[in-house]
Amino acid sequence: MKFFKDIIFILVIVLLTLVGKTLKAANYFSFQQTTQKTDTTRKAGNKEDAPDKVQYAADDSTITDKKTGMVYLYGNAKVSSDGFELQADYIRYDSKNEIIFASGVRNKNGKYAGRPIFKSGLEGNAIADSLYYDNVTKTGVIHGVYTAQEGGFFSGGKAKVQPDNEVHIKGQVFSTCNLPHPHFGIFITRGIATERQIITGPVYLKIEDIPMPLGLPFGFFPKPNKKASGFILPTPNQDQTRGFSLNGGGYYKAFNDYFDGRVLTNVYTNGSYDLSLMSQYLKRYKYNGGVNLSYSSTRNGLEGTPEYKPQINFNISWQHAQNALARPGSTFSASVNAGTSSYYTTTAANGSYDIGAIAQNTMSSSIAYGKVFGDGRFNLTAALSHSQETQAKTISLTLPQVSLNMSTLNPFESKSNLGPKRWYEKIAVGYSMQASNTVNTKEDLLFDKGGLKRFKNGVSHSIPINMAFNLLNYFNFNANANYSEKWYFQTVNQRKFLGVDSVALDTVNGFKRAGEYNIGMSMSTKIYGRKQFTNFGNIKGISHVITPNFSFSYKPDFSAKKYGYYKELKYYENDIRPGRSQLIDGKPILDYRGKPLMYSIFDGSQFGGPSAGEQANLSFSLENNVELKVKSKKDTTNAGEKKIPIIQGLSFSGTYNFVAPVKKLSPIGFSGRSQFTDKLGFNFSGTFSPYLVENILNTNTGIYQLNESDSYVFSEGKLPRLTNFSFSFDYSFNPEALKKRNQNMDALKNQPANQGRTPEQIAELEAISRDPNAFVDFNVPWNFAFSYSFNYSNALSSRTTKNISNTLNFNGDVSLTPKWKIQFQSGWDFKAKNISHTSFSIYRDLHCWNLNASWIPFGTYASYSVTIQVKEAILQDLKLSKRKGYYTKY
Numbered sequence: 001m002k003f004f005k006d007i008i009f010i011l012v013i014v015l016l017t018l019v020g021k022t023l024k025a026a027n028y029f030s031f032q033q034t035t036q037k038t039d040t041t042r043k044a045g046n047k048e049d050a051p052d053k054v055q056y057a058a059d060d061s062t063i064t065d066k067k068t069g070m071v072y073l074y075g076n077a078k079v080s081s082d083g084f085e086l087q088a089d090y091i092r093y094d095s096k097n098e099i100i101f102a103s104g105v106r107n108k109n110g111k112y113a114g115r116p117i118f119k120s121g122l123e124g125n126a127i128a129d130s131l132y133y134d135n136v137t138k139t140g141v142i143h144g145v146y147t148a149q150e151g152g153f154f155s156g157g158k159a160k161v162q163p164d165n166e167v168h169i170k171g172q173v174f175s176t177c178n179l180p181h182p183h184f185g186i187f188i189t190r191g192i193a194t195e196r197q198i199i200t201g202p203v204y205l206k207i208e209d210i211p212m213p214l215g216l217p218f219g220f221f222p223k224p225n226k227k228a229s230g231f232i233l234p235t236p237n238q239d240q241t242r243g244f245s246l247n248g249g250g251y252y253k254a255f256n257d258y259f260d261g262r263v264l265t266n267v268y269t270n271g272s273y274d275l276s277l278m279s280q281y282l283k284r285y286k287y288n289g290g291v292n293l294s295y296s297s298t299r300n301g302l303e304g305t306p307e308y309k310p311q312i313n314f315n316i317s318w319q320h321a322q323n324a325l326a327r328p329g330s331t332f333s334a335s336v337n338a339g340t341s342s343y344y345t346t347t348a349a350n351g352s353y354d355i356g357a358i359a360q361n362t363m364s365s366s367i368a369y370g371k372v373f374g375d376g377r378f379n380l381t382a383a384l385s386h387s388q389e390t391q392a393k394t395i396s397l398t399l400p401q402v403s404l405n406m407s408t409l410n411p412f413e414s415k416s417n418l419g420p421k422r423w424y425e426k427i428a429v430g431y432s433m434q435a436s437n438t439v440n441t442k443e444d445l446l447f448d449k450g451g452l453k454r455f456k457n458g459v460s461h462s463i464p465i466n467m468a469f470n471l472l473n474y475f476n477f478n479a480n481a482n483y484s485e486k487w488y489f490q491t492v493n494q495r496k497f498l499g500v501d502s503v504a505l506d507t508v509n510g511f512k513r514a515g516e517y518n519i520g521m522s523m524s525t526k527i528y529g530r531k532q533f534t535n536f537g538n539i540k541g542i543s544h545v546i547t548p549n550f551s552f553s554y555k556p557d558f559s560a561k562k563y564g565y566y567k568e569l570k571y572y573e574n575d576i577r578p579g580r581s582q583l584i585d586g587k588p589i590l591d592y593r594g595k596p597l598m599y600s601i602f603d604g605s606q607f608g609g610p611s612a613g614e615q616a617n618l619s620f621s622l623e624n625n626v627e628l629k630v631k632s633k634k635d636t637t638n639a640g641e642k643k644i645p646i647i648q649g650l651s652f653s654g655t656y657n658f659v660a661p662v663k664k665l666s667p668i669g670f671s672g673r674s675q676f677t678d679k680l681g682f683n684f685s686g687t688f689s690p691y692l693v694e695n696i697l698n699t700n701t702g703i704y705q706l707n708e709s710d711s712y713v714f715s716e717g718k719l720p721r722l723t724n725f726s727f728s729f730d731y732s733f734n735p736e737a738l739k740k741r742n743q744n745m746d747a748l749k750n751q752p753a754n755q756g757r758t759p760e761q762i763a764e765l766e767a768i769s770r771d772p773n774a775f776v777d778f779n780v781p782w783n784f785a786f787s788y789s790f791n792y793s794n795a796l797s798s799r800t801t802k803n804i805s806n807t808l809n810f811n812g813d814v815s816l817t818p819k820w821k822i823q824f825q826s827g828w829d830f831k832a833k834n835i836s837h838t839s840f841s842i843y844r845d846l847h848c849w850n851l852n853a854s855w856i857p858f859g860t861y862a863s864y865s866v867t868i869q870v871k872e873a874i875l876q877d878l879k880l881s882k883r884k885g886y887y888t889k890y
Helices: 002-028 735-749 759-770
Strands: 055-057 061-065 070-081 084-094 099-103 117-120 125-127 130-134 139-149 152-161 167-175 184-193 197-200 203-207 210-216 219-222 230-232 235-239 243-256 259-268 273-283 287-298 311-322 330-339 362-373 378-389 394-409 427-442 456-471 475-497 503-524 527-532 539-555 566-568 570-572 583-588 598-600 615-631 641-657 668-674 680-689 691-698 703-712 721-732 782-794 802-817 820-829 839-846 849-856 863-870 879-884
Touching: 070 099, 084 130, 235 879, 287 330, 330 378
Parallel strands: 475 570
Antiparallel strands: 055 070, 061 070, 070 084, 084 099, 084 117, 099 130, 117 125, 125 139, 130 139, 139 152, 152 167, 167 184, 184 197, 184 203, 197 219, 203 210, 230 243, 235 243, 243 259, 259 273, 273 287, 287 311, 311 330, 330 362, 362 378, 378 394, 394 427, 427 456, 456 475, 475 503, 503 539, 527 539, 539 615, 566 598, 570 583, 615 641, 641 668, 668 680, 680 721, 691 703, 721 782, 782 802, 802 820, 820 839, 839 849, 849 863, 863 879
16 A cells, blocks of 8 residues: 555656646747748738749649649649648649648558658648648648657647637647657647647646556646746655655746756655755856755654754855857866765765765865966966865865966077077076965864964965077087075974974964075987888887986075074973973984984975975986887788887986985886787886895984985895885777767767756766766677776885785676666775775666666665666656665664
């Protein structure tokens, strides 16, 4: 009995929703294919009342009866008059009474073919079983009409066009199914359609010609020629935690052709509710965007338990895009996604159950303005940004960040610019400035007392100077100098407590500048090596390109006392209150080498402070690219030869500091990539340390500790130690399927932002952006791809510092038939020795309906859902779904 009540409840809501949604279709539908407006003020007999001249033709035969004035047309017959065109296999034209009849004929197989196709004015084509048309009164009767109207189809029944432009209809069906005999639809028993409205008698839902047991006694549908405001009927749903619900109900307001708004609610029987205020705006050739404000009160658990207490959450999203030609030289954009960290998990992504949105770990926003001025030489950008970490519930705000950049100029360049440039004319100068004001804190502390005092701010200036020249046609040199200066309004003092492993940071207000500079010279060239083969199988040749780079730079020691940027770290009494703890002995703390520990008064500042230590660095890098040239029968554009990149960007780099007291040579980094085939490519990188690991005495603790020494591994005949290594690759068994999916996704994303899309379609596109596997293409028969990543680190080459992590992810899909598709994604967590996030999806194309089922069998987000719904957006709320939420615990 309860199940039967649920069915009745769902049918009532679905029918109400369907009728409400049909309003939109009615706005576009018109029965005026066979009529033109008639001026009833004219008197009969006027010359201008004469019927329009009728022209006719037929492919098979034309028979004319001169006595009766009847004309019979057979085989692809055509009749046209002013504003009216008709085509059918059989047409009968009464030239005396100006009456036209058209119908199809039975072919030799007994199939009714050659139905009338008619067009009137700008209304488009329509198909009918048969029709009568009066060329004098411009009225007619249509049987079995079938016409497409803006996302929907009207078919069947009878329509009679009256002289006053009214259309009387009987027994017609409206559906989004494009078949002449639709799978489902709204059955209109009878009605009257005028230019501004449709009034119907009883209407009800039919599925596979089976009438549903409930209906409405009458209906009234306005037909405005512009956007119409009105109520949005909800969709019934069921949640095992929050109970039965009505989702998506509310009100839509069309303010004008460029701006609208809607208020939507989700109401649950356990007392939970969601409220959303959405608006979209569009100014053609100027800008477009949308705003969404969401508020939620969620109850979980049983009444009387702590879980039943309402959980309040909110979310704000805003998307704005400016047309590139709207205001040349200036841009404005916005992408905002902010709110409480638990909004998506608590509300199940506002009732959408989108796992990609629910499982996201970060939220970020950016509002940016840009301006180019000074004949294009200066570029100013200003931005407000925010980021949230949903697990730790931390938030970072930048209010604002300003950047001013000047393109390089040659101050000594001759105005005539004739002849070769002198060396001083090649000197180029640039300028850049950055200013920001940021805070990093917990969500619940942001607006507490003193929360806004946590903002850190600063201004950074940079003036680069360089001069490029070529030597011996093969060597590219660049001499450079750079001066940077930071402005801060806060600095810090550090106090180390004896016997406690903690440091107190005291903020000191007041303006402080920090300037630093460096000079340098760099050189680069390319070395080419080629070898051709004549008798080496399919290999025709090999090429090797070596790109060496050398640079030297010098920077003084800005930790010297004369600059005032660094202070010695000293022990204080254990009292964290500023000004209360006193120095113990005034002596600096020493490191394991017996040198005083120094700290920067700009620690933790926006742009950092000048670096410590004198530097005279010789930096070097060596990049290698190796290609094979092989025979290829498929490639006919390059004389049947194909190049295969064996090694791409294999580089080694490092730095040697001549004035460093210890460890003059930096770790040696390496990286590279390769793409052997269209299906397989990999990347790798790592670091070698040239120093030995030894037990070194810590002068502070008197304990020997394992650490890097200043001795090279070469002194003991050893190779450098591998301290870091990462490796990753991906493989697709069907690269064409992956390429096609990416092309389809790019086509969707390149459409004008949100233009002509419903909120549901926008949400689906965002889900595809987060998870490309969500894109379903029934034209791709199968696809399987996997990716693997490996990371190794061991700073001191011991078991205690060794760390290995690797992951394997795979996804794919297969079309069992042209209408069935199965998708899956999973992986293996080697560290946890467990299967990672796994999901299965089944899709069934039911012509005008879609059936999809998704299942997450285990894990934090274990859940399932089954939904059957109409494809077209105009009836998108006609659906039936069953789901079990991931947060259901009982």
